[in-house]
Amino acid sequence: MSAALPEDAAGEISGRKRTRRLRLTRVPAPLLAGVVVVSFFLLCAIAPEAIAPYDPIAFDYTALLSPPSLAHPFGTDQFGRDILSRTIAASTIDLQIAIFATIAPLVIGTLVGLFIGYYGGWADILFGRLVDLVVTFPFLVIVIAIVAVLGPGLFNMYVAVSVIGWVFYARLTRGEVMVLQQYDYVAAAKVLGYSQARILFRHILPNAARPVLVYWMTDMALAILLGSSLGYLGLGAQPPTAEWGVLIADGKNFFSQAWWITVFPGFAIVLCGIGFSLLGDGLADLLDVKR
Amino acid sequence: MSARLTEPVLRVDNLGVRFDTPRGAVNAVSGVSLTVGAGEVLGLVGESGSGKSVTLRALMRLLRRNATASGRVIWRGEDLLAAPERRLREVRGREIAMIFQEPMTALNPVLTIAQQIDESLVAHRNLDERARRARAVELLDLVGIPSASVRLDNYPHEFSGGMRQRAMIAIALAAEPSLLLADEPTTALDVTIQDQILKLLLGLVADLGMAMILVTHDLGVVAETCDRVCVMYAGRVVESGPVSAVFASPRHAYTHALLRSMPSGEAARQPLTPIQGQPPRLDRPIVGCAFAPRCAFVMDACRAATPPLMLVGEGREAACLAADRLAALETVA
Numbered sequence: 001m002s003a004a005l006p007e008d009a010a011g012e013i014s015g016r017k018r019t020r021r022l023r024l025t026r027v028p029a030p031l032l033a034g035v036v037v038v039s040f041f042l043l044c045a046i047a048p049e050a051i052a053p054y055d056p057i058a059f060d061y062t063a064l065l066s067p068p069s070l071a072h073p074f075g076t077d078q079f080g081r082d083i084l085s086r087t088i089a090a091s092t093i094d095l096q097i098a099i100f101a102t103i104a105p106l107v108i109g110t111l112v113g114l115f116i117g118y119y120g121g122w123a124d125i126l127f128g129r130l131v132d133l134v135v136t137f138p139f140l141v142i143v144i145a146i147v148a149v150l151g152p153g154l155f156n157m158y159v160a161v162s163v164i165g166w167v168f169y170a171r172l173t174r175g176e177v178m179v180l181q182q183y184d185y186v187a188a189a190k191v192l193g194y195s196q197a198r199i200l201f202r203h204i205l206p207n208a209a210r211p212v213l214v215y216w217m218t219d220m221a222l223a224i225l226l227g228s229s230l231g232y233l234g235l236g237a238q239p240p241t242a243e244w245g246v247l248i249a250d251g252k253n254f255f256s257q258a259w260w261i262t263v264f265p266g267f268a269i270v271l272c273g274i275g276f277s278l279l280g281d282g283l284a285d286l287l288d289v290k291r
Numbered sequence: 292m293s294a295r296l297t298e299p300v301l302r303v304d305n306l307g308v309r310f311d312t313p314r315g316a317v318n319a320v321s322g323v324s325l326t327v328g329a330g331e332v333l334g335l336v337g338e339s340g341s342g343k344s345v346t347l348r349a350l351m352r353l354l355r356r357n358a359t360a361s362g363r364v365i366w367r368g369e370d371l372l373a374a375p376e377r378r379l380r381e382v383r384g385r386e387i388a389m390i391f392q393e394p395m396t397a398l399n400p401v402l403t404i405a406q407q408i409d410e411s412l413v414a415h416r417n418l419d420e421r422a423r424r425a426r427a428v429e430l431l432d433l434v435g436i437p438s439a440s441v442r443l444d445n446y447p448h449e450f451s452g453g454m455r456q457r458a459m460i461a462i463a464l465a466a467e468p469s470l471l472l473a474d475e476p477t478t479a480l481d482v483t484i485q486d487q488i489l490k491l492l493l494g495l496v497a498d499l500g501m502a503m504i505l506v507t508h509d510l511g512v513v514a515e516t517c518d519r520v521c522v523m524y525a526g527r528v529v530e531s532g533p534v535s536a537v538f539a540s541p542r543h544a545y546t547h548a549l550l551r552s553m554p555s556g557e558a559a560r561q562p563l564t565p566i567q568g569q570p571p572r573l574d575r576p577i578v579g580c581a582f583a584p585r586c587a588f589v590m591d592a593c594r595a596a597t598p599p600l601m602l603v604g605e606g607r608e609a610a611c612l613a614a615d616r617l618a619a620l621e622t623v624a
């Protein structure tokens with residue numbers, strides 16, 4: 001057992017990177033579709049002015065409530081604003097909602113679930129009761145209640161969603177960690193003398209992360225729906241900010257004459273939601289190398 | 292494969308493990324004492340639930356939260372059961388390593404073999420990245436994985452069961468431990484691979500001067516590989532001694548019955564001789580010898596009190612009141 005250095009050791013270190021890259025060629029179809037849809041919305045969110053044909057807040061009194069045409073593919077509203085441009089502009093806010101309403105629950109919930117699942121004890125019992133409490137209330141109802149107390153607006157909506165949302169991530173992670181703890185590789189890591197932090201973050205967390213990431217994608221779709229619902233109710237994004245829920249609310253008074261004001265932002269919500277769901281599904285397939 | 296009479300590196304004194312379950316306490320292990328000398332291979336045999344794996348895990352304090360261990364585990368003069376967590380972490384991996392039964396779950400699926408060996412080297416050896424890489428290649432070579440330098444960058448799912456077992460052994464050996472605890476390392480493998488892995492382990496024990504405790508339910512494995520054997524039943528050691536002597540003339544009725552229940556090479560298509568009945572439940576107090584209800588040699592005294600381990604020969608102990616009768620049986624036959 002002498003530590004003689006083989007001559008080709010340096011060559012092998014570069015070979016390690018090659019095998020990594022090859023792995024990415026096996027991309028499942030749902031993932032590809034999800035990536036395409038979500039990237040499209042991301043593009044709209046990042047540079048709406050580059051894609052939108054008109055200024056989303058410019059009034060045009062020569063084209064009030066005009067139905068879809070070549071000049072206005074999605075039609076215009078009662079002020080002559082181009083619906084296509086407004087839908088594109090709204091994706092900025094809605095994708096922000098998707099991320100900001102889920103990132104804090106994702107991080108906090110995963111960490112809490114990791115520790116509770118690993119250490120258990122009275123914290124686990126307490127957490128169990130908390131979960132019972134949270135799941136008994138309809139999610140939307142608690143969020144609306146919290147927003148009503150804090151006052152309407154996007155930031156308060158993020159706070160309200162985060163206060164409740166982390167529980168679902170924590171529950172998911174906790175369950176996963178408890179299963180993983182039975183696995184021999186966790187025992188092996190202990191018996192190799194690794195620190196608890198190393199075992200938690202290097203050996204348990206990456207293995208528990210798969211369902212959490214998949215759930216995160218679905219949760220982003222749900223967050224957009226929630227953001228739109230609250231926008232529609234006037235509790236989320238405030239007019240004149242273009243947000244899909246707000247756009248739908250704007251159009252509801254004209255629905256019998258001008259369906260396009262409501263329908264096209266609705267389509268955007270559906271498409272974006274499907275995009276995230278496909279991304280989640282595809283990610284589940286891609287990460288499922290072992291089972 | 293003679294028993295080496297060296298100063299023991301590991302001495303287990305009166306080890307007990309109790310699990311507190313919602314339905315009451317279960318005494319999975321009670322009063323287990325054993326020793327392992329430097330470079331010695333000790334077999335721990337018994338049927339499922341006899342406490343052999345729990346004993347092994349208790350040595351490294353790997354038990355679940357609801358378990359309490361009592362007694363002493365003396366490793367090089369130091370009680371591991373009483374050692375602080377920090378000291379225990381130094382012993383784990385560096386001085387005592389462990390390999391597991393299930394090669395499918397004993398490797399972390401999201402890390403490459405290289406990363407997993409490297410991690411162990413970082414934790415226990417003082418080497419730079421180049422040297423660690425070289426050492427990892429060397430370790431895979433040592434455990435007989437062909438084209439080690441290429442396979443190193445594979446993930447566990449790209450390995451077969453036997454190769455995973457080899458990789459696991461390589462990770463365990465990274466820090467050159469003095470004692471290897473092997474928890475049924477061949478049970479999940481098919482027979483040809485079993486043989487290869489056992490040969491590998493024995494070769495490593497001899498080359499590296501390690502001691503090994505091999506937990507198994509396979510008497511054939513014990514006969515092939517171990518210097519000494521401890522037979523466990525219902526959480527207790529019922530017989531211990533050099534493998535050849537114990538197998539040739541058992542002094543405990545359970546060992547006797549166990550050996551008789553093995554298919555013999557000569558008589559094909561002969562019915563086997565099983566041990567009738569079931570092992571006792573461990574969540575109730577056992578009065579007398581735990582094997583008494585299934586024993587062919589049972590007498591009244593067996594049911595009255597648990598027979599203590601008694602010296603029955605050179606380096607041999609058995610906890611059986613019928614030890615003399617079993618000895619006589621051998622001389623007649």
